[in-house]
Structure formats: C-alpha cells, structure tokens
Amino acid sequence: MTKLAVNLSMIFTEVPLIERFALAHHHGFNHIEIQFPYELSIEEIQAQLEQYDLHICLINAPAGDLMQGGNGLAGVPGKELAFHQALEQALEYADALNIPNVNILAGKQPEDADLLPCLNTLANNLKLACHMLSEYDIQPVFEMINGTDMPRFLVQNIAQGQEMLEAVQHPALKMQFDCYHMAMMGEDVLPAL
Numbered sequence: 537m538t539k540l541a542v543n544l545s546m547i548f549t550e551v552p553l554i555e556r557f558a559l560a561h562h563h564g565f566n567h568i569e570i571q572f573p574y575e576l577s578i579e580e581i582q583a584q585l586e587q588y589d590l591h592i593c594l595i596n597a598p599a600g601d602l603m604q605g606g607n608g609l610a611g612v613p614g615k616e617l618a619f620h621q622a623l624e625q626a627l628e629y630a631d632a633l634n635i636p637n638v639n640i641l642a643g644k645q646p647e648d649a650d651l652l653p654c655l656n657t658l659a660n661n662l663k664l665a666c667h668m669l670s671e672y673d674i675q676p677v678f679e680m681i682n683g684t685d686m687p688r689f690l691v692q693n694i695a696q697g698q699e700m701l702e703a704v705q706h707p708a709l710k711m712q713f714d715c716y717h718m719a720m721m722g723e724d725v726l727p728a729l
Contacts, residue, residue, distance in 0.1 A: 541593045545571035554580060561588035569594045572603075574625065578632045585633065594637040594677075594712075595629060597665070598622035608643025611658035611690040619661050623668055630674050637675045639712055640665050642690040642700075658690055659703040666706040679712035682720035693721045694728055 542548075542565045548556040553576060560568050568590050573581060585591065600618060602608030609619040626638050640662060645654045665676040680697045681689045691697055697711045715725050 539567050539593070541565065541567035541569050543569040543571065545569070554584065557584035557588050557590060560590060565590070567591050567593045571596045572598065573629060574598060578629060581629075581633060592633055592635045594639055595626060595635055596639045596641055597626035599641040599643065602641055602643055606644075607646045607688075608641055610640050610661045611643040611654045612646060613649060613653045613657045616657065616661065620664065623661075623665055627668055627672065627674070630669070631672050635674070637677055637712075638665070638669055640676060640678045641681075642678060644686065644688040645690055647688070654690055655700070655703070659700065662700070662704045662709060663706060666704065666708040670706075670708040675710060676708055677710045677712040679714050680717055680721070681714070682717045684720055685717075692717075694718065694723060 542560050542563070544553060544556040544560060548559045551559070553570070553573075557568070566589065570592060573592075573595055581592075598609070600606060600609040600615065600622070609615045609622055629635065630638050642658050645651055662676065662678060669676045678691065678697070678700065680691050680693055683689055683692045691700055694711075701709060701711065713729055715729070718728055719725050
C-alpha cells in the first residue's frame, strides 16, 4: 500500500517546526519527512511522534552551508571530517527515532574545484554512509537536484545518479526520485520512474 508522507520542512511553515506535528496529524497523515530536524532535540521530536502517532520516514544528513547557498559537505574535497560528523548526527537521530531512510545531499561543485575530485569525494562519502547506516538497518539514499534551482549540484539527472551508484557499488545505496527535480531537468517523469 502507498504511504503518503508530508514534509514538515516544506508544509505548515506558518508555524514553528515543533507545532507542525499536530497539524500533520490533524490533516490525516501518519508519516512525515523532516529535511533537517536538528533544531529540535531527539526528546522533543519523540514526544511529538508519540503524542500524534506519527512516524518519520526520512531525514537528511546535515549538509553544512548548502541550504544557505554554499557548497555543502558530501562532495566537497577537504570537508570529509565535517561530513563524517554530520553523518554521525544523522545516525544518532535516525537510530533513536526509528527513521528508516537518511538522504545524503551531494552538494555543489565549488567554483575553484575540478569536477572529478568532487565526484570521487562524494563516492567515498557515500561509501562511508553505506557502511555506517547499514549497520543500523538504515537505508542511505541520495537524490538528484536540478541545476536550475541549485546550479553546480553534483548529481542532477538520472544518468548521473546511475553513474554514482556504479561508483559506490554498495547494495545499501539507493536513489531517491524527486519528480519535481526530474521534470525540471527535462526527464520524462513516468517512464523514468
């Protein structure tokens, strides 16, 4: 059966994150996604999940400065330690809150960096994520993000996503398919899916 989840980072933004759990429940959702839940403690989130009988299906690993216009962490050479620390934080939340999926945002190619070292860094960091998360039965995923909304994003289309899967070669890693981003990239969404 299809499970529909509401993304509390994108919906009900007229109220603080802590108040969006109640709204999700009120509108009939049992499953939620929170892109970056880290402004709330694990205990605060757990209380909301229990009170409103909700389950989180996915969070993102912290992505550094990506959402503020920076390059992020996962695909940026020299930021491997920061990525490892971000992954540990995501693992702490996912394990404690029984979250089955953690999304790793590839990030952007820095303007002063060559593409190949960035892709190699991303592949190595995804391998690390697979190793760390799969030990806890947590699914590591990555997604393609269109280059219009986020120029220089390292993985923008399905072909690039498949190439990254081949570079990582770990059975735990999956692609997350975002219909909006694929449509923005000119993919024929239904056949592609």
